[in-house]
Amino acid sequence: AQSVTQLDSQVPVFEEAPVELRCNYSSSVSVYLFWYVQYPNQGLQLLLKYLSGSTLVKGINGFEAEFNKSQTSFHLRKPSVHISDTAEYFCAVRPSNDYKLSFGAGTTVTVRA
């Protein structure tokens, strides 16, 4: 079984400041890793994914994440946030031999001017 822990439930941040959202996972098999964003009253939108290869993954809207196998982490970063980045962010894992996504509880990012 897999589990995902998002270490921060809420992250307030000022506009143009950097942000990091932390995600740790546990799994007995190799996994693929994802970050999704959910804007109010909308579905989940894929920000980025790690399948294999380079551990630094770049996604949409200026986000990037780094896979650290030894620390079983997949932290999401953005060097300079905008008001429009205010949303809920979910880290998710999927075993490489399965189809089920397991999600963390989410991190609410609130960007203030």
Add this chain to the structure above:
Amino acid sequence: GAGVSQSPRYKVAKRGQDVALRCDPISGHVSLFWYQQALGQGPEFLTYFQNEAQLDKSGLPSDRFFAERPEGSVSTLKIQRTQQEDSAVYLCASSLVGRENYGYTFGSGTRLTVV
């Protein structure tokens, strides 16, 4: 269609009422998933279809929950005798193939409130 379409967007049901939630996946997508997202939580897997075959229903919380996809396209999630604990957002996702496509396209969800 261009995306995954779910209807209705909002549903209020009285406790004990039956409800039906519809998902229209992206045309040609073989795999279809239902997830349940309780307030303040991440989505949790309910069930998985490949074409019309329901290959996994291990996440359905009780026998009051039933899903179908009779022609391999539109899917319906039915909840019988709704209870307050069924209040959640129900998300549908689809993908072109199963495990190979890595990332799924999610719909906007149906927010169910049981009163």
